Amino acid sequence: MKLTYVLWIILIILFILPVIRNKLLIYQRIKLIKKLEKERNSRVITMIHRQEILSFIGIPFTRFINIEDSEQILRAIRSTPDEKPIDILLHTPGGLVLAAEQIAMAIKKHPAPVRVIVPHYAMSGGTLIALAADEIIMDKNAVLGPVDPQIGQYPAVSILKTASTKNKDELDDETLILADVASKAVHQLQNFLYLLLEDRMEKEVVNRVVKNLSSGKFTHDFPLNLDVLEELGIEVNTELPDEIYDLMELYPQPGWGRPSVYYVN
Structure with missing residues (x-):
């Protein structure tokens, strides 16, 4: 009987400890x-997408920009x-275009300055959100990414390029439909980029940014570092507050077994 009680106590502790740990993390983040x-x-608004632990049994799940965000x-x-500036801490691989565009337009319409802070990376839809801000603040090694639309598992621009190399008679109905959807997706995204940037950059810079980020010049996961962004004419501030790094530490990436990286301060 005593052994049974001990086992129950151990199980309860195993269940409660992760909850307590999570509550403590949330408290530290808010502080x-x-x-x-x-x-x-x-x-300060944070949108941080890292692999997280779903429950005490350790099931991981990966997050992306979605409608809930x-x-x-x-x-x-x-x-x-209206008079209050906003700082958005952004760490994301991207996600749903609709959600990213909604966030970008809300940022653009806010009367006071909006700054997007990128300590590590903000790809795809994250880049779309960053471009809407009055100021982009990035770590010197952080990156953004291309915003070219994806149709299923393929880049829309690649679908159009492939379809253009053949006669229509050689294409099946599914490919023709994909090409039509891809054409609309590219056109819509480019129009949105122009709307987002036309009053923030010179026309020549806007054209360069739209062409390079949405036309398939780069693969969708190509890292746009500070050098590339400077070539495109996208201004970036590299002075991140130290507290940003401290805050990122409060969103730990779960590891399996031993940690992958060690270092000693």
């Missing part, structure tokens, strides 16, 4: 976010006074 808001006199960020922006 640091409030400190940042006070120091920068801004509203856009709903939360739109709500946060809407509740921010």
Whole structure:
């Protein structure tokens, strides 16, 4: 009987400890976010997509930009006074175009300055959001990425290029439909980019950015580092507050077995 009680106690502890640990992390995040808001006199919003542990049994899941994210960020922006600047901490591989465009337009419409902070990477839809900001603040080794639309598992531009190399009679109906959807997707995204950038950059720079980021010049996962962004004419500030790195530490990437990286301060 005593052994049974001990086993139950162990199981309860195993269940409760991750909950307590998670609550502590959330408390530390909120405390640091409030400190940042006070120091920068801004509203701080975070959108951090890392692989997270789903439960105490250790099932991981990976997050992307989705409608729930856009709903939360739109709500946060809407509740921010017009005169209040906003800092958005962004760490994401991208995600749903609709959600990214909604967030980007909400950023563009906010009357006070909006700064997007990228400590590591903001790819695809994350780049779309960053381009909407009044200022992009990046770590010197952080990267953005191309925003060319993807149709299923293929880049829209590649579908169009492949379809253009053959006569229509040689293409099946599915390929023709994919090519039509791809054409619309590229056209729509380019129009959105122009709308996003036309009042923030010179026309020549806007054309260069749109052409390079949406036309398939780069693969979709190509890292746009500071040198590439400078060539495109995208201005970037590299002065990140130290608290940003501290905040990222509070979103730990779960490991399996031993950690992959060790270092000693």
